[in-house]
Amino acid sequence: MSAIIQSIEAILVDIPTIRPHKLSMATMGVQTMVIVRIKDSAGLEGLGEATTIGGLAYGPESPESVKLTIDTYFAPQLFGQPADNINTLRVRLNRTTRGNNLAKSAIETALLDLQGKRLNRPLAELLGGAVHRHIPVLWTLASGDTARDIDEAKSLLAAKRHRDFKLKIGSRPLMDDVRHVAAIKAAVGDSASVRVDVNQAWDEATAAKGMAELQAAGIDLVEQPTPMKDQAALVRLSEKFHLPILADEAVADASDMFSLAAAGFAGAVALKIAKAGGPLRALEAATVASAAGIGLYGGTLLEGTIGTAAALHAWSTLDNIQWGTEMFGPLLMKDDIVVKPLRFHDNGVELPTGPGLGIEIDEDRLAQYRRK
């Protein structure tokens, strides 16, 4: 007899950030996590998480809408179902619900955690086994202030916490951004890789000028310079410059990856469990990208420890993560709701061990930060 799903809870948790995090579409002072707890009839619990950035600034789902989707639409479909067949449960949810991939990712994560706990194996092992146990992690410099970003980069380099940096640009006039980026690159020199994320803020002409300037400044990668739906612009820009493009918003899942690759895009893709609808779905997008010769990068929606751990288990199984990852979400938050935080050191993070995600909730902290 397989265990039956008995309860599903979606909890909003607000944790302040260590400093303002300034993106082209929003400035964050707090991150909201939707923590999902699924309990089965054997008394085991699976943990999942969904986050986004700046409410509705990044995409069409907000933390509040994720909670509503789970409470109102997903929970009734999952109650009483066998917990151990994740594929069947996914087909069930996909039959009744279009999109809502953040909510689906939190559910898939919780079911995978539950499965790992039931089998007493880490999630990476359920996915075929970890190729990497220490995974490189970059840091996003996004205080909005050049001098402060340089200080932050230098102290993180000295501590060997990060060697790669991503700068969030696109909200200021192009040449202001270029001067900001070039000053940071000049300050860190060849000891660090510096990349930028434009979060769709430029039109194609601005992107062409911007990429020429950034290429000259020694920048290594330009993330989503143009609007997500304009595949043709991304393809043309990828043909025009040696400076590679990282597709982010343009690619949620395997089918987006296929159409962008088929249109002739060359470069790299930011995989995110949230965009894809869960760790299993994100790995499908990775397979399509690799088959098309597109480089891989482990992306984040600034998840806390639970979502970050889920992504790390998935990324750990990839042969080659050419551009590393940005799984630093827990470090951007002032506090955590887990018993044992992830271990960040030597420019990366350790894959957690233990059954499932290998993460345990700290009930007192959860009670402190959950939305009343």
Ligand SMILES: O=C(O)C[C@H]1C=CC(=O)O1
């Ligand atoms: O890539 C994004 O657009 C989202 C994100 C990841 C790191 C960060 O600072 O914001």
Ligand SMILES: [Mn+2]
């Ligand atoms: Mn991005």
